[in-house]
Amino acid sequence: MTLVAQEIPKVGLVMEAVKVVRWLKNVGDTVAAGEPLLEVETEKSVVEIEAAATGRLTQILVQVDGQATVGDQVAWIESAEAHGAGTAAAAPRRAEPKIVAPTPSTAAIPARDGERIRSTPVARKLAAERGVDLGGIAGTGPGGRVQLDDVQRAIDAPRVVAPATQSFSPMRRAMARAMSLSNATIPQFTVARSVEWTELQALRREFAARLPDAAPRLSVNDFLLQAVARALTEFPALNATFSGDAESADARVVQASGAHIGLVVAVDDGLLVPVIHDVEQLGLAEIARRRQDCVERGLKGRLKREEADGATVSVSNLGAIGPDRFTALINPPQSAILAVGRQRDCVVAREGAVVVRPLSDLTLTVDHRVADGRLASQFLARLVAILEGRDWRLG
Amino acid sequence: MQHTFIEILRRALDEELARDAAVYLLGEDVAAGGAFGVTRGLAQKHGSARVRNTPISEAAITGLATGAALCGLKPVLEIMFIDFATLSMDCLVNQTAKYRYMSGGQLAVPLVVRTQAGAAGGAAAQHSQSLEAWFIHVPGLIVVAPSTPAEAYGLLKSAIRLGEPVLFVEHKRLYTMKEELAVGAELPPIGRARIAKPGTDVTVIAYSAMVQSALEAAQKLADAGISAEVIDLRTLLPLDMATIAASVSKTHRALIAHEAVLNGGVGAEIAARIGAELFDELDAPVLRVGCGFAPIPFAPQLERALLPGSADLVRAVRQIMGLAE
Numbered sequence: 001m002t003l004v005a006q007e008i009p010k011v012g013l014v015m016e017a018v019k020v021v022r023w024l025k026n027v028g029d030t031v032a033a034g035e036p037l038l039e040v041e042t043e044k045s046v047v048e049i050e051a052a053a054t055g056r057l058t059q060i061l062v063q064v065d066g067q068a069t070v071g072d073q074v075a076w077i078e079s080a081e082a083h084g085a086g087t088a089a090a091a092p093r094r095a096e097p098k099i100v101a102p103t104p105s106t107a108a109i110p111a112r113d114g115e116r117i118r119s120t121p122v123a124r125k126l127a128a129e130r131g132v133d134l135g136g137i138a139g140t141g142p143g144g145r146v147q148l149d150d151v152q153r154a155i156d157a158p159r160v161v162a163p164a165t166q167s168f169s170p171m172r173r174a175m176a177r178a179m180s181l182s183n184a185t186i187p188q189f190t191v192a193r194s195v196e197w198t199e200l201q202a203l204r205r206e207f208a209a210r211l212p213d214a215a216p217r218l219s220v221n222d223f224l225l226q227a228v229a230r231a232l233t234e235f236p237a238l239n240a241t242f243s244g245d246a247e248s249a250d251a252r253v254v255q256a257s258g259a260h261i262g263l264v265v266a267v268d269d270g271l272l273v274p275v276i277h278d279v280e281q282l283g284l285a286e287i288a289r290r291r292q293d294c295v296e297r298g299l300k301g302r303l304k305r306e307e308a309d310g311a312t313v314s315v316s317n318l319g320a321i322g323p324d325r326f327t328a329l330i331n332p333p334q335s336a337i338l339a340v341g342r343q344r345d346c347v348v349a350r351e352g353a354v355v356v357r358p359l360s361d362l363t364l365t366v367d368h369r370v371a372d373g374r375l376a377s378q379f380l381a382r383l384v385a386i387l388e389g390r391d392w393r394l395g
Numbered sequence: 396m397q398h399t400f401i402e403i404l405r406r407a408l409d410e411e412l413a414r415d416a417a418v419y420l421l422g423e424d425v426a427a428g429g430a431f432g433v434t435r436g437l438a439q440k441h442g443s444a445r446v447r448n449t450p451i452s453e454a455a456i457t458g459l460a461t462g463a464a465l466c467g468l469k470p471v472l473e474i475m476f477i478d479f480a481t482l483s484m485d486c487l488v489n490q491t492a493k494y495r496y497m498s499g500g501q502l503a504v505p506l507v508v509r510t511q512a513g514a515a516g517g518a519a520a521q522h523s524q525s526l527e528a529w530f531i532h533v534p535g536l537i538v539v540a541p542s543t544p545a546e547a548y549g550l551l552k553s554a555i556r557l558g559e560p561v562l563f564v565e566h567k568r569l570y571t572m573k574e575e576l577a578v579g580a581e582l583p584p585i586g587r588a589r590i591a592k593p594g595t596d597v598t599v600i601a602y603s604a605m606v607q608s609a610l611e612a613a614q615k616l617a618d619a620g621i622s623a624e625v626i627d628l629r630t631l632l633p634l635d636m637a638t639i640a641a642s643v644s645k646t647h648r649a650l651i652a653h654e655a656v657l658n659g660g661v662g663a664e665i666a667a668r669i670g671a672e673l674f675d676e677l678d679a680p681v682l683r684v685g686c687g688f689a690p691i692p693f694a695p696q697l698e699r700a701l702l703p704g705s706a707d708l709v710r711a712v713r714q715i716m717g718l719a720e
Contacts, residue, residue, distance in 0.1 A: 120678040122647045141679070141717050148647055148678040 004053035006037065006075035008068050018042050019170060020066050020074065021301070025057050031077060038074065039302075041170050046301040055079035119146035126151045175270045182329045186242075187368040190327050191376045195384045197343055197358040207284065207394050216288040220343075221263060224315050225287050226393065227386040228338060229259035229279035232313065235379045239312050241333045242369045253370055262314035262331060263291060265298050272298040273331055275311040283395040313337065325361035335370040338383075339363040397573040403544040404433050404509075404565070406576075407551045408471065412441045415469060418555060419445040421460060422473030422509075430475045431511065431570055453482035457508070461491045461560075464506040469555060476522050477512035477564060484529070491560045492535030505558040507551070513604055513654050514691045514698055515568035523691035523698070525603075525655035530562050531632040531664065537561040537585060538632040542606035544574040549583045550629060557585050566604040566654075588635035590642070594624030597648040597712050600639060600665060602628040605652045605703070612708035621716060631661055639665065640673055647678035648715045652708055657685040679715045684708055 008018055018040035025031055025038075036048040037057070051057075055077045062074040117134045119127075123146050127134050130151075137154045139146035168176065182188075200223055207218055232239040239259060244251040259280040262273040274294035279287060297303050316328045317340040325341035341361040348357050362384065366376045398406070411418045420434055426448045428435030438446035449456040453474055460472040474480050480487075487508070494502045514523035530538045537559050541547035547565065554561040583589070591606055592613050601609040606627045613623040624642050628635065643649050649669055651662035662683035669681050687701045 120647075121675045122678045125675045147717070 002079045003058070004055065004077045004079045005073045006049075006052050006077055007073050008040065008049060008070050010070045017067060017069050017170060018047075020062050020064050020068065021046055022064055023060060024048075025051075027057055027060055029057050031055065031057055040068070041301065042174075042305060046303065047305050049074075051077060053077045053079040117146060118143055120148065123148050123151045126155075130155050169269050171267075171270045171272075178332055179329055181332050186330050186332065188330055188365050189368050189373065189376070190363050190365050191373065191380050192325065192361055192363040193380050193384050194346075194359045195362050195387050196348075197360065197387075199388055199390060201358065203390060203392060207392075210394065211285060215285055216292040218284055218288050219291070220340075221315065221317055222284050222287045222291060223387065223392070224317065224338070224340065225261055225263065225276060225279050225291065226282070226284055227383055228261055228313060228315060229282075230386055231379055231383045232259045232261075233280050234382060235375065237375055238336060238366070238371050238379050240370055241312055241335055242367055243333070246369055251369075256310075256312045260310045260312060262308075262311035262334065263294070264314055264316035264328075264331075264337075265295050267299055267301075272303060272308070273311070273314055274298050274303055274307055275309060277310060283393045285395055316340065318342070325363055327363050328365055330365055330367055335367040336376075337365045339365065397575050398544060400544040400547060400565070400570045400572050400574075401431060401433050403548045403574070403576055404551060405435065405437065407548045408434065409437060409440065411471075411552060411555045412437065412445060415555075417467065417469040418471065419447065419463075419468060420471050420473070421447045421449050421456060421463075423449055423451055423456075423475055425449075425473050429473055431567070433509075434473070453479050454486060457483035457486040458490070460506050460508070461486055461494075461504055464491075464504045464560075465494065465502055469505045469507075471507045471509060471555060474508055474510040477510045477526050478521050478524050480508075480510055480526065480562075483508070487530070487536065487560070487562070488533050492533045494535075495559075496535060503558055504560045506560045507554045507563050508561070509551075509563045509565065511565040511567045511570070513566040513568055514702055515566075517693050517695050517698060518567070518691075519693040520690035525653065525686070527562075527564050527603075527631055528655055528660045528664075531661060533632075535560065536632060537630065538564065539585060539630050540564040540566070540603040541569075541629065542591070542601075542603055542627045543569070544572055545576050545580075546583065546589075546627070546629065548576055549580065550585070553582045553585050556582075561585070564603065568604045569607075572607075583629065586630045586633050586635060588626050588628045588630070588638040590624060590638070591627040592623070592625040594622040594646065596622045596646055597650060597715055598624045598626060598639070598642040598646045599650045599652060599708060599712065600626045600628060600662075601652040602631060602661070603654065605654055608703070608705045609652055609708055611705035612712065615705065615709050616712055619713075621712060623712060628661075634665065634668070636668055636672065639669065640676075643669060643673050644676045647676055649677075649681045650684065650708065650711050650715060651681070652684040652703065652711075654686055654702060656688050657683050658688060660685055679717070682711045682715055684711050 021039040021041050023038045024036050031037055031051040033051055033054045035051050037051040038049050039046050040049055057075060058078045059076040062068050068074055118139060119134050126148060132151055132154050134146055137146050137150050139150050141147040204218055239256045240253045243254050258278040260275055260277045261279050262275045265272045276290050294307060311334050313336045314331050314334055315338045320342055322342040326339050328337040328339040330337050343358050343360045345356050346359040347354060364376055364380050408420060422429060425434040426438040426443060426446050434446060456472060460470040463470045474483060491504050491506060494504050512525050527538055527540060530536055539550050539554055539561055541550045551563060554563050592610055599609045609625045613625050616623045624646055626638060626642055651665050653661055662685060666681040666683060684703045684707045686703055689701060692698050692701060
């Protein structure tokens with residue numbers, strides 16, 4: 001019998017802190033090596049962590065909502081097999097495992113109990129009557145004693161919304177870090193162009209009729225993903241990411257193989273950018289299926305780490321309630337992002353006549369280290385041509 | 396027209412002698428007016444049988460007055476200085492205060508013992524003390540200490556009419572204080588304090604001459620934006636806790652001031668009761684101001700230095716309010 005330490009493996013490139021979302025096994029359950037054991041929330045998604053060994057889960061060291069970092073031990077598995085290096089085979093059977101992150105219920109309370117709030121009797125009485133927490137009041141009496149006036153002031157104080165003391169969720173923190181990095185390090189420029197949807201709307205209805213009822217409905221996003229993939233294939237210079245320090249000799253552009261495209265999805269606490277890989281090989285029906293699957297799991301926080309990596313370009317479509325046009329910030333290390341304004345009927349000139357057509361404004365934000373205005377303009381022009389054309393691959 | 400404390404006391408005694416034939420005055424030199432002239436002229440007006448000089452023996456004359464009261468008279472005995480009341484203590488504590496209880500209510504002692512206390516003008520250690528706290532220790536006694544001439548007029552009349560043994564403590568510093576006397580005013584009841592000055596921030600509880608110091612302090616505090624309520628206790632036994640409670644429940648802060656030393660004093664009694672009965676109303680510790688724990692010096696400068704005054708009250712109130720010096 002051997003005790004094997006279950007650790008948090010390094011799954012993504014920048015993953016450091018995780019929060020335990022749930023344990024998929026209970027203490028006493030048998031687990032098989034490679035079988036999902038727990039779920040942790042990383043910066044961008046919920047990741048399943050696989051059991052490090054086959055055996056019996058004997059102790060959970062980090063409870064749900066507990067924090068851990070890569071390399072931290074979160075459980076002990078008692079394995080019948082003999083293990084070599086890399087496991088805790090040498091650990092003595094009854095060794096007290098190091099507690100990585102104590103559960104909130106045991107950590108928070110004693111610290112609070114130790115404090116004695118100095119207060120006057122009448123201040124306590126008023127605070128109790130009005131349900132005011134004395135601990136939240138700065139006493140102005142001798143030695144910081146909370147007095148009647150202090151409680152009265154706390155009651156009278158306009159109910160200002162407490163400045164957001166809520167700590168960032170891992171996702172929010174990742175968002176903040178990515179956008180700061182984007183704005184601070186990527187020189188970004190934009191090119192914009194209108195796209196007309198007349199043709200695409202007709203085709204969408206036509207394709208819908210041809211697809212089985214059970215298939216996911218085709219959305220404009222699916223057409224956008226296929227069009228971007230094709231344009232990327234035609235302009236491989238844009239299908240790349242910038243790497244290294246712009247001022248150093250190791251700065252280079254890394255070419256991508258295949259069109260891997262992120263789709264920006266708004267969730268309650270921020271954004272998710274699930275990546276659909278090798279889009280250039282997929283028909284609209286398959287794009288729709290993968291897109292729906294990614295979005296559904298993303299909304300539930302169940303995207304796997306690798307499903308959020310590897311893209312060179314993202315598409316951000318705020319939909320019917322979105323603005324006429326907007327500029328998006330590049331999601332590092334990608335090199336471009338396409339912002340799709342809402343579709344609306346516009347008066348346009350067509351063959352010398354004034355007509356009304358459904359249009360959207362497309363705004364492409366590009367990393368100037370990777371591409372210049374001419375390339376971006378050509379790419380966008382081609383993209384619009386694809387979107388307005390009839391050349392689509394359904395299956 | 397304004398009258399001094401002494402003139403107003405004399406008038407009250409005069410009127411009570413005229414009103415009730417059972418009332419009579421006795422004491423050392425009272426027929427000649429007494430040491431401070433309170434009874435001057437009353438022997439001539441009401442006859443030497445009703446305003447009687449006594450031998451210089453406080454023990455004897457307290458017993459005499461108690462006996463007269465038991466036999467149906469309403470004596471008003473003058474003990475020249477409260478310092479000499481030590482000699483009256485045996486009778487007052489063991490006899491006068493006990494008759495009603497030990498006779499099962501069949502006997503009453505309608506006796507008023509007028510005396511004067513406090514320090515003023517270098518009367519020295521044996522003629523300047525404030526010993527009222529000794530008497531509030533005794534069940535069966537009533538202790539009254541007026542703060543102004545008009546108050547003394549009404550309270551003395553009420554004491555004479557009460558039908559119980561009353562120690563009526565006058566302050567010698569107030570004797571020259573002048574005040575208008577409202578004719579036909581209702582007599583103040585014994586056992587009821589009064590609000591000498593209403594306020595909202597702090598309650599200053601005082602009696603006798605210290606009420607004047609409290610009012611001075613309240614004026615200075617008002618200039619600093621602090622509203623002090625001054626309670627004149629008037630009666631020290633029984634204590635009017637209802638008035639104190641109403642005030643402290645409003646201000647949530649209390650200071651007790653008296654000229655007597657703090658040890659075992661009236662202030663200690665009140666502070667303890669506030670602590671027990673009004674704990675949940677307090678927003679600051681209850682403080683007391685009193686005389687330094689020393690005999691009253693003869694030298695006027697030392698006497699002034701030792702006695703508490705309005706500046707001490709202001710300082711104590713500021714401390715209660717949490718204001719730096």
